[in-house]
Amino acid sequence: MSLPRPMLDALAELLPAEDLLTEAGDCWTYGYDNSKRHAPPDAVAFPREHDQIVALVRLCNEHRVPITPRGRGTGTTGATVPLRGGLVLSLERMDRIIRVDPDNRLLIAQPGVTNLAVQQAAAEHGFFWPPDPTSAAACTLGGNLAYNSAGPRAVKYGTPRENTLGLRAVTGAGDSIRTGVMTTKGVVGYDLTRLIIGSEGTLAIITEAALKLTPKPAAKRTLQAVYADMTAAAHAVAAIMAQPVVPCALEFIDGAAIEMIRSYSKAELPAAAGALLMIEVDGAPASLDEAVGEVMRAADVEGCLSAKVAGSQQEVEALWATRKALSPALRTVAPKKINEDVVVPVSHIPSLIDGLRTLGRRHDITIVNFGHAGNGNIHVNLLIDPDDPRQAAAAEACLQEVFELVLSLEGTLSGEHGIGLVKRDFVSLEIDAATLALMRGIKHEFDPLGLLNPDKALPGAAT
Amino acid sequence: MSLPRPMLDALAELLPAEDLLTEAGDCWTYGYDNSKRHAPPDAVAFPREHDQIVALVRLCNEHRVPITPRGRGTGTTGATVPLRGGLVLSLERMDRIIRVDPDNRLLIAQPGVTNLAVQQAAAEHGFFWPPDPTSAAACTLGGNLAYNSAGPRAVKYGTPRENTLGLRAVTGAGDSIRTGVMTTKGVVGYDLTRLIIGSEGTLAIITEAALKLTPKPAAKRTLQAVYADMTAAAHAVAAIMAQPVVPCALEFIDGAAIEMIRSYSKAELPAAAGALLMIEVDGAPASLDEAVGEVMRAADVEGCLSAKVAGSQQEVEALWATRKALSPALRTVAPKKINEDVVVPVSHIPSLIDGLRTLGRRHDITIVNFGHAGNGNIHVNLLIDPDDPRQAAAAEACLQEVFELVLSLEGTLSGEHGIGLVKRDFVSLEIDAATLALMRGIKHEFDPLGLLNPDKALPGAAT
Missing domain, CATH: 3.30.43.10 (Uridine Diphospho-n-acetylenolpyruvylglucosamine Reductase, domain 2)
Incomplete structure (x- = not known):
């Protein structure tokens, strides 16, 4: 047009x-x-x-x-x-931070401010805002809210939905609305705050957000645990999540990813490593020894080959270097890889990883998995070249089966990337027709003419 | 009919x-x-x-x-x-607990199960579900979700909205829907889970809920701090909430409430006590000394008359006896008192308490305040006899001004009791016309004929 x-x-x-x-x-x-x-x-x-x-x-x-x-x-x-x-x-x-209010643990900002700028403004008062996507330095608050973007810290501190008090917004019809409250409790009217968060700009345009801040923990420790295989690592994840000390990061890398790192970087890993966990524990300094001890005990399941706590900042960086070597390695192998971010209940991670291995073999696609294990949020990377028609077709078939596998394991198609336009054809695999119809009805209430970000988030008949 | x-x-x-x-x-x-x-x-x-x-x-x-x-x-x-x-x-x-799944930190139950039964089933595996209304032994899960009922633990662990993964429900039109996920992350479709939670049965009837469980902390300490006046206590609350150790309860009682306890019970309190805080801190045993120390330091603001940690279970019970003496005392004075549960940002509690004192004098009504200070959630008790027409009229006028005061302090009319029918005429003081119209539109999508709990939650033109 x-x-x-x-x-x-x-x-x-x-x-x-x-x-x-x-x-x-x-x-x-x-x-x-x-x-x-x-x-x-x-x-x-x-x-x-x-x-x-x-x-x-x-x-x-x-x-x-x-x-x-x-x-x-x-x-x-x-x-x-x-x-x-x-x-x-x-x-x-629209990148102004309107108010930082440490007494009330809140920060009010416009949507164009970066996640990093929010963190810096909060840090001046000893606070942080939990959502921490990898793109924090560049991505905006409005985007974080539109996708409900999380990151490693979500396992302990939650996603934007758990860390936003209220919104000012403009609906698709051009009406100004205010949702939520300036307090950590509030039950007047329906919860439109969480409805708009994660709706990918299809319901309303957020113009201001009141964020709930969390005090920065005084100290943090970083652990790395290596396992013989993914099943052992997944049992460790479940054991870690079943004891009271909740890590502030519980990331995992599967065997294929470890192979990848070994081939393309100098990060050191034991030869028999079939899976790796990166764990961070934060809290008051005096409590950390005990907390780390609890987590180490939980992590030490059958098949645990080694587990160590970083003793210095250099060691922390060395441990994270393994994790960070992964993305460049993957880009070297497959610049246009498909990266999905499915989620399954933690105890189903081993079945998911086993199933993905089978699917990779069947479709002749290398699949590399890593992600936020504490939430069961697995980044599934299909290393294909979409410009090769044969590979593209194989990937399409494989992806459909990946999603069916995830749903059969009580999972969901996306944990933090969202639907956008690339996943919308799969949404009706997860959400039944009656529930989708209701979502479309809600969309219509916010945006009667269907002008706000059409063809996104909900499948086909959505607008 | x-x-x-x-x-x-x-x-x-x-x-x-x-x-x-x-x-x-x-x-x-x-x-x-x-x-x-x-x-x-x-x-x-x-x-x-x-x-x-x-x-x-x-x-x-x-x-x-x-x-x-x-x-x-x-x-x-x-x-x-x-x-x-x-x-x-x-x-x-409909009172069955369908599944307790400690590996995935979740519990699935029907709406008729009591909060207590949920807690007992979770406790068998070392977990709890954070919402803890006073009526836990009798109230049902469905009711907790319908009102987004919280309780003292919300200050650390959140309300049902932060502790529910997904729902099965029947809309007002009789359609079966499923909302949310079985995982702690999920961004497929709109967040209908939180929309239904707190909607007081006006959108859908919840028939099953997947609850997010939290591991039980290994230990807990109880503190009592006494202040010269409410302003000092409120400063202590803000200071406590600004440091990293978040208490699992931070309750307060104002001067009028202390007078009440002194007259009607044998609980011991210093003569000059103008306000009192009850604080609980939980966590790993090794960390508790330090955590309690941090909280005690924060609580020790100007005007703090005394602060003590209970050394034994008997002492804990003695400390809580003060708090528990309050309700019977209030019932003795005013069996049909009005109890509101307004919320303001924590740093505005002193202004709220001052303003309430002025309103009480102007309308010749004794107002007693206590509540969940960490959330700024204040239970405002108007000790009147509604059967006396003069007192009833005074209370009505006073209540309107209480709500205006709360809103002028960036607060909200209800933190956990909800709107029901008794507060619906006040909702439009808080929520603007465009936002209310949107809520009514959403209600219409769930319940086209307006049959589901009509005349509740939203004001007048709602159905």
């Missing part, structure tokens, strides 16, 4: 020239996200205020123009790719 | 005689809850299975008969009083 002249004129009235792009070449970049998918927007607006967003959304309603809100485009599912063109709302210039 | 003959016949087909009441005298009791409000139901059904509820809701849709789901009636807001008669669905016979 291209925008009607009256709409272009109205945009130019609403926004100063430096906050609006309408030339195709200028707009091009804002058609991408980190899924590498692309569709060109017709215009890109950079609002700086809530009221501008209200006006922009109402204008789009008047002209029936789709609106795609976005942050910095670090998402991996194409959720911010403007499939139908129209207006992209880039929220990157 | 009275039920049409074909509906009564259909009910008798759907349910065995022992699971159905239709005689007015038999039904009477099921028209009450702990608000002491009453309206007589036309029939009471005691379903035992999800599919029976589907059939009952569809039958009510067919005959346009209101449905009021209820647990054990311990709610205080009239949320289960069947204002328009019709069918009461008493879920007390």
